[in-house]
Structure formats: C-alpha cells, structure tokens
Amino acid sequence: MQLLLSAFQWVAFMVAGSIAAPIAIADLFQLSPADTAGFIQRTIFVLGAASLIQALVGHKLPINEGPAGLWWGVFAIYAGFSGTLYNSHEEVLTVLQGGMIVSGVIFFILSATGLLKKLSSLFTPAITFIYLMLLILQLSGSFIKGMFGIQHEGQSLQPFVLLGSIITILLALYFSGHKRKWIQQYSIILALISGWLVFILMGLSESVTVSDSWFTLPDMFVFGAPVFDTGVIVTSIFITFLLTTNMIASIRVMEEVMKAKGQPTYERFTKSGFASGLNQLFGGIFSAIGSVPISGSAGFVAATGMYSIIPFILGSAIIMIISLIPKVMNLFASLPAPVGYAVTTVIFIKMVGLALGEYRKEENVERIHFVAGISLIIGVGAMFVSPSAFKDMPVVVASILNNGLILGTITGIIVEQYILFKNKHHTEASKQ
Numbered sequence: 001m002q003l004l005l006s007a008f009q010w011v012a013f014m015v016a017g018s019i020a021a022p023i024a025i026a027d028l029f030q031l032s033p034a035d036t037a038g039f040i041q042r043t044i045f046v047l048g049a050a051s052l053i054q055a056l057v058g059h060k061l062p063i064n065e066g067p068a069g070l071w072w073g074v075f076a077i078y079a080g081f082s083g084t085l086y087n088s089h090e091e092v093l094t095v096l097q098g099g100m101i102v103s104g105v106i107f108f109i110l111s112a113t114g115l116l117k118k119l120s121s122l123f124t125p126a127i128t129f130i131y132l133m134l135l136i137l138q139l140s141g142s143f144i145k146g147m148f149g150i151q152h153e154g155q156s157l158q159p160f161v162l163l164g165s166i167i168t169i170l171l172a173l174y175f176s177g178h179k180r181k182w183i184q185q186y187s188i189i190l191a192l193i194s195g196w197l198v199f200i201l202m203g204l205s206e207s208v209t210v211s212d213s214w215f216t217l218p219d220m221f222v223f224g225a226p227v228f229d230t231g232v233i234v235t236s237i238f239i240t241f242l243l244t245t246n247m248i249a250s251i252r253v254m255e256e257v258m259k260a261k262g263q264p265t266y267e268r269f270t271k272s273g274f275a276s277g278l279n280q281l282f283g284g285i286f287s288a289i290g291s292v293p294i295s296g297s298a299g300f301v302a303a304t305g306m307y308s309i310i311p312f313i314l315g316s317a318i319i320m321i322i323s324l325i326p327k328v329m330n331l332f333a334s335l336p337a338p339v340g341y342a343v344t345t346v347i348f349i350k351m352v353g354l355a356l357g358e359y360r361k362e363e364n365v366e367r368i369h370f371v372a373g374i375s376l377i378i379g380v381g382a383m384f385v386s387p388s389a390f391k392d393m394p395v396v397v398a399s400i401l402n403n404g405l406i407l408g409t410i411t412g413i414i415v416e417q418y419i420l421f422k423n424k425h426h427t428e429a430s431k432q
Contacts, residue, residue: 021066061258063294097226100236107277111270111277168338172188172342175190248269
C-alpha cells in the first residue's frame with residue numbers, strides 16, 4: 001500500500017508538471033479538440049516511457065522526464081513559420097517530427113564517441129549553482145503569474161485565485177514540515193488534493209474533457225512522414241547540445257541529493273545519453289514533444305524523502321497506462337493550474353537550498369563570485385527581453401538568446417573555463 005501511494009505521488013507530480021505544455025502547443029498550432037486530445041495523450045505516454053527508460057537503463061535515478069522547454073520554444077517559433085516558410089501547420093509539425101529524430105541520432109553519436117562524458121566535466125559546483133539559480137529565477141515568474149490567475153498578457157490579477165493559491169502553499173508547507181514522517185513523505189499528493197478541494201469549494205475548478213474514449217493506443221507519425229530539411233537539422237544539432245546541458249545538470253543535482261543518503265555516485269552520463277537519444281526518437285515517432293530530465297525532481301525527492309527508485313519506476317509505468325485511458329486523463333487535465341504552481345513553488349524552495357549547497361563547495365570564492373555575477377546578470381537580463389525581439393533571428397540564435405537559463409549557463413561555462421585556462425597558463429609560466 002505504501003509503495004502504491006508513493007507511486008501515485010510521483011504520478012501526480014509528473015502529470016501536474018507536464019500537462020500544460022501539450023495544451024499550449026496544441027493551441028499554437030490551432031489543433032482541433034480531437035487532435036489536441038491525441039497530442040496530450042501521446043505526450044504523456046512518451047514522458048512515462050522516457051522516465052521508465054532512464055530509470056531502468058539510463059541514469060537509474062528518480063528523475064522524471066518532462067516536456068523540454070527548448071523544444072517548447074522551438075515549437076512556438078516554428079508555429080510562426082506556417083504560411084511563410086511552410087505551407088501549413090501540419091507541414092511544420094512534420095518538420096519538427098524530423099527534428100526530434102535527428103536530435104535522437106545526435107544523442108547516440110555524442111554518447112558513443114565519449115563527448116557527452118567530456119561535456120559533463122564542465123559542470124563544476126559553480127556552474128551547477130548558476131544553473132539552479134537561473135532555473136529557479138526563470139520559473140518563479142511562471143509560478144507567480146499562475147498563482148495570480150494570469151494566463152495571458154494583459155489579464156488582471158484574480159484575487160480569489162491568489163487566495164486559493166496562498167492557502168495551497170500554506171497547506172503544502174504544513175504537510176512538508178509535519179512531525180509525522182508519513183505525512184511529510186506524502187506531502188506533495190496531500191497538498192495537491194487539498195489545494196484542489198480548496199479550489200472546488202471556491203468555485204474555481206473546471207472539468208476538462210480530453211476525450212470520451214475509454215481506451216486509445218497512441219498513433220505514430222500523426223501529421224505525416226517526418227521531413228528533414230536543412231534548417232531543422234541545424235536547429236536540432238544545437239538544441240541537442242543544449243539538452244545535454246539540462247540532462248547533465250539534472251543528474252548532478254539529483255546525485256547530490258542521493259549522496260546525502262549514502263548512495264554511491266558513478267559515471268551515468270553515457271548511458272543516460274543513449275536513453276535520451278531513444279526518448280527523442282520516441283518524441284518524433286509518436287508526434288509528441290521531446291523530453292528532458294527535470295531538475296525539479298531533486299527538490300521533490302528532498303521534500304518527500306522518497307529516495308527509492310522503485311516507486312518512481314512504478315509511477316512511470318502507471319503514467320504510461322493512464323495515458324491509454326483518456327477518461328482518466330480528463331481527471332488530471334482538470335487539476336487547476338494555480339494548484340500545480342503553488343505546490344511546485346514549495347518544491348523549488350528546496351532547490352534554493354541545493355543551489356546554495358553547490359555554492360559552498362567552491363573553494364575559490366572570488367572566481368565563483370565573478371563567474372556567477374556575470375552569468376546571472378546575462379541570464380536574468382535575457383529573461384526580461386520580449387520574445388518578439390528575436391522574431392527576425394535564425395531559429396538557433398533565437399532559441400539561445402530567448403532562453404535565459406541556457407544563455408546564462410553557457411556564459412558561465414565559457415567564463416569559468418577561460419579563467420581556469422588563464423590561471424593554468426600563468427602557473428606553468430611562473431614555474432619556468
């Protein structure tokens with residue numbers, strides 16, 4: 001019973017954090033209700049399968065896979081090409097299917113050649129600290145907007161939604177800090193259910209119908225055969241390198257959480273790279289969204305104390321099963337978004353602690369202050385630039401400049417590596 005409850009807590013966390021992306025992308029491409037239902041189903045199925053693959057043959061850590069923000073951004077940019085570079089939304093989606101398949105192949109190449117292992121050495125405590133802080137800062141805007149009830153630009157704050165969100169946060173904090181261990185362990189699912197009930201009592205919850213079917217298998221290449229044009233191949237190469245940044249950082253952070261419980265660390269990146277390649281292929285084949293390991297899992301594990309991978313494996317399998325039952329998906333799709341944002345905010349409070357833990361590991365304080373200073377200014381500054389500013393830029397350039405998390409992390413890696421190289425060269429010269 002305890003195992004099943006833990007698994008369902010993972011299910012609630014994974015679905016709550018993933019359902020928004022397919023709904024938003026379906027809206028961007030003006031998909032019909034039936035096509036939207038299929039897109040949601042396929043995406044959740046792929047995310048469940050991706051989490052299971054990583055847990056069994058990849059990094060073997062309890063890190064759930066979620067829709068990659070980078071792919072989400074590329075989908076949004078390419079949606080604007082319909083009617084200009086491409087004839088229709090369907091044609092754009094076939095190109096994106098091809099892009100995810102290309103990304104999968106590149107992941108295989110990076111893993112087979114050992115390049116992925118070399119890239120992982122760039123993630124020093126300073127870079128992990130920068131990545132986590134940028135991740136928290138980037139997502140905090142979405143959390144606050146969601147809890148204010150603001151779903152789009154120009155919308156006013158919804159006082160009752162904000163009140164419900166505050167009550168949900170207080171409940172989540174109460175459960176996570178409870179003296180009884182079992183309440184602490186299941187704090188996330190208790191907070192989600194309690195918050196949902198609060199929103200129902202306040203008349204702020206709506207039922208959402210994804211589909212009326214009882215059982216549906218996910219289809220393949222729904223929008224047509226994948227298309228491989230030069231533009232998307234170049235984009236996919238760069239996107240894959242950026243996705244490895246997310247993957248390595250997520251593994252590093254979770255390893256730190258597991259290390260506190262005496263779990264051994266070993267080289268996981270090569271196997272995880274192969275698994276990520278397979279997961280990108282699945283995203284393309286099943287006409288869904290490419291996935292990436294979610295760093296927030298570390299905060300979830302730290303908050304609940306669920307360090308065992310068994311409930312995670314079971315939860316991932318349940319995700320795959322419920323994705324085949326649309327009537328169950330209707331229930332998850334009805335979870336009020338502000339409840340998800342409120343509970344996730346509490347999880348990310350733990351992430352701040354993890355970030356500061358990485359900061360404290362760095363012995364050279366002056367270097368981390370300089371590297372973090374320039375990286376955070378550039379990364380956070382980029383978050384305030386309107387996406388429309390990059391509309392005339394190549395997709396690859398827009399994907400980097402429009403993503404403060406990636407831009408700041410890359411800046412940190414370049415600056416730190418330059419300082420380390422300069423110091424090494426200076427030391428060698430002084431010896432001579």
